[in-house]
Amino acid sequence: xxxxxxxxxxxxxxxxxxxxxxxxxxxxxxxxxxxxxxxxxxxxxxxxxxxxxxxxxxxxxxxxxxxxxxxxxxxxxxxxxxxxxxxxxxxxxxxxxxxxxxxxxxxxxxxxxxxxxxxxxxxxxxxxxxxxxxxxxxxxxxxxxxxxxxxxxxxxxxxxxxxxxxxxxxxxxxxxxxxxxxxxxxxxxxxxxxxxxxxxxxxxxxxxxxxxxxxxxxxxxxxxxxxxxxxxxxxxxxxxxxxxxxxxxxxxxxxxxxxxxxxxxxxxxxxxxxxxxxxxxxxxxxxxxxxxxxxxxxxxxx
Numbered sequence: 101x102x103x104x105x106x107x108x109x110x111x112x113x114x115x116x117x118x119x120x121x122x123x124x125x126x127x128x129x130x131x132x133x134x135x136x137x138x139x140x141x142x143x144x145x146x147x148x149x150x151x152x153x154x155x156x157x158x159x160x161x162x163x164x165x166x167x168x169x170x171x172x173x174x175x176x177x178x179x180x181x182x183x184x185x186x187x188x189x190x191x192x193x194x195x196x197x198x199x200x201x202x203x204x205x206x207x208x209x210x211x212x213x214x215x216x217x218x219x220x221x222x223x224x225x226x227x228x229x230x231x232x233x234x235x236x237x238x239x240x241x242x243x244x245x246x247x248x249x250x251x252x253x254x255x256x257x258x259x260x261x262x263x264x265x266x267x268x269x270x271x272x273x274x275x276x277x278x279x280x281x282x283x284x285x286x287x288x289x290x291x292x293x294x295x296x297x298x299x300x301x302x303x304x305x306x307x308x309x310x311x312x313x314x315x316x317x318x319x320x321x322x323x324x325x326x327x328x329x330x331x332x333x334x335x336x337x338x339x340x341x342x343x344x345x346x347x348x349x350x351x352x353x354x355x356x357x358x359x360x361x362x363x364x365x366x367x368x369x370x371x372x373x374x375x376x377x378x379x380x381x382x383x384x385x386x387x388x389x390x391x392x393x394x395x396x397x398x399x400x401x402x
Contacts, residue, residue, distance in 0.1 A: 101130050101150070102127060102128060102129050102130045103130070104128065104129045104130065104172050104173075105129060105130050105131075105132050105152075105170055105171045105172060105173075106123055106129035106130070106131055106132065106171060106172065106173040106174070106175065106302055107131075107132040107134060107167055107168050107171040107173070107174045107175070107203075108120050108123070108131050108132065108133050108134060108174075108175045109134045109156075109158065109167075109174070109175065109176050109177060109194060110134070110135075110177040110178075110179065111131075111133030111134050111135050111143070111146060111151070111153070112133070112135045112137075112140060112142040112143055112146070113177065113179070114253070114255065114290055114291065115177045115209055115290055115294050116133070116134075116175065116177055117142065117146070118290055118291050118292075118294045118295040119131075119175050119294060119295045119298045119299075120133050120146055120151050120295075121149075121295055122294075122295025122296050122298065122299045123295070123298075123299060123302075124149055124150055124151060125295075126299045126303070128299070128302070128303055129172070129173065129299075129302060130150075130151075130152060131146075131151045131152065132151070132152045132154060132167065132171060133146045133147075133151040133152065133153045133154070134154055134155075134156045134167045135153065135154075135155065135156075136155065136156070136157055137155070138153050138154065138155045154166070154167055157185070158178070158179075158185060158189070158190035158193055158194065159184070159185045159189060159190070159193065161193055161196075161197065164193050164194055164197045165197040165200065165201065167197075168194070168197050168198050168201045168203055169201045170201070171198075171201070171203055172203065172204050172205065173203065173204065173205045173206070173207070173302045173305075174194065174198050174203050174205070174206045174207070175206075175207050175209075175298050176191065176194050176195075176206060176207070176208045176209065177208075177209040178190040178191050178209075178230070178231065178234060180226065180227035180230065180353075181226075181227065181353070186230070187226075187227075187230040187231070187234065188230055188233055188234060188237075190234075191208075191230075191231075191233075191234030191237060191238070192234070192237055195234075195237055195238050195241050195243065196241075198243060199241055199242065199243055203243065204244060204305075204306075205243075205244045205245065205246075205301075205302065205305045205306075206238060206243050206244070206245040206246075207245070207246055207247070207248060207298050207301050207302070208231075208234065208235055208238055208245065208246075208247045208248070209231070209247075209248055209250065209294075210231045210232065210234070210235045210247040210248065210249050210250075210316065211227070211228040211231045211232065211249060211250065212228060212232060212249065212366050212367065213228070213229055213232035213233075214228045214229055214356065214357060214360045215229050216229075216232070217360065217364050217366070218360050218363070218364055221360075221363075222356040222357075222359060222360040223356070224352035224353050224355070224356040225353055225356040225357040225360060226353055227353055227357070228357060235247050235316070239314070244305060244309075244313050245313070245314070246301050246305070246312050246313060246314070246315050246316070246317065247315070247316040247317070248294070248297055248298070248301075248316075248317050248318075248319050249316055249317065249318045249319065249367060250286075250288045250290065250294075250318075250319050250320070251285055251286025251287055251288040251318075251319070251320045251323075251366070251372075252279065252285055252286065252287055252288065253288055253289075253290050254287060254288065254289040254290070254291075254292075254321075254387065254390045254394075255289075255290060255291060255394075257275060257277075257333070257395065258394065258395070258398045261278065262278075262346075262349065264276035264277070264278070264346050265402075266399060266402060267344070268402075269340075269342070271339065271340055272334070272339040272340035272341055272342065273337075273339065273340075273341050273342070273399060274341075274342045274343075274344050275330055275333075275341050275342065275343050275344065276343075276344045276346050277326055277343060277344070277345060277346060278345075278346050278347070278348070278349045278354065278358060279326040279345070279358060279361075280326075280345070280358055280359070280361070280362040281325075281326070281327070281345050282325055282327070283325060283326070283358075283361055283362040284323050284324055284325050284365075285323065285324070285325075285326070285361050285366065286318060286320035286322075286323050286366060286367060286372055287320055287321055287322050287323070287324060287329055287387060288319050288320045288321065289321055289384065289385040289387075289390055290319075291394075292384075292385035292389075292390070293319055293321070293382065293384050293385055294319060296382050296383075297317065297319055297377055297382045300377070300380045300381050300382050301317075301380070304380060308380070311376065311379070311380065312380070315376065317374050317376055317377050318367045318370045318372060318374045319374070319377070319384075320372040320373060320374070320384070321372070321373060321384040321385060321386055321387060322372055322373075322387065323372040326343055326345075327343055329387060330342065330343045332386075332387035332388055332391065333387055333388075333390070333391035333395060334391065335388045335391065336386075336387070336388035336389060336390065336391025336392035336393075336395070336396075337391040337392065337395055337396055337399070338392075338396075341391075
């Protein structure tokens with residue numbers, strides 16, 4: 101097992117678990133998987149695969165410090181909408197501890213500053229704005245770092261939201277969504293691509309520093325409307341998939357995010373897939389492949 105340690109926060113969540121699995125598969129680093137409950141089924145599963153699973157609440161500075169001591173690299177993802185632990189506090193605690201512990205490189209999962217992008221029109225998308233503030237704090241910290249910005253997750257189609265779930269038709273399926281019609285957005289397969297992207301950065305931050313340090317990479321397979329996304333899913337799934345737009349969520353943070361995505365271009369000037377990640381050896385999964393594999397398995401169980 102490698103003596104080079106990479107600490108992964110949120111290790112049992114969607115992004116963190118993808119990173120832990122990719123680190124284990126690659127073998128260059130030993131993953132130190134950080135979670136609040138080391139006895140959960142998902143934490144035990146990571147330990148069984150060879151990860152060093154440790155407990156830490158991101159509000160506990162001492163536990164966070166222990167989680168990063170001895171680590172060469174850190175992956176940080178913060179969790180929004182926790183009234184007891186603001187997202188900014190989560191981020192600054194990890195960044196401060198990493199700097200104090202001598203961590204050499206940090207990768208942060210980020211989102212755009214919607215308030216700034218919309219020039220103050222949309223101010224409720226705190227799940228995005230807080231990450232942008234954390235990214236600014238990281239950039240000012242002096243730590244060697246890179247950020248990975250995400251789009252809408254492919255995996256969201258596998259999780260019913262507010263009672264919206266797939267509907268079977270005579271010849272295919274209807275996909276309900278709160279996304280807005282005709283809005284080109286970045287589409288991201290987190291489970292397939294986040295892990296390899298982080299591993300590529302961890303392995304090359306010192307040898308290809310000019311290409312990596314201080315960069316904000318955009319993780320995505322395509323920039324397209326949800327109508328076109330459904331059409332690509334159909335190709336892999338093998339049956340027609342129609343989109344049913346469900347209207348407004350009724351939750352200001354979500355609705356402001358979705359409205360802003362419709363009116364403004366997120367990550368302007370960046371080609372999707374991001375050629376900078378491709379040059380580092382990261383090959384994005386396709387929407388068609390997702391439809392052929394995970395979506396087909398999910399709908400078979402309905």
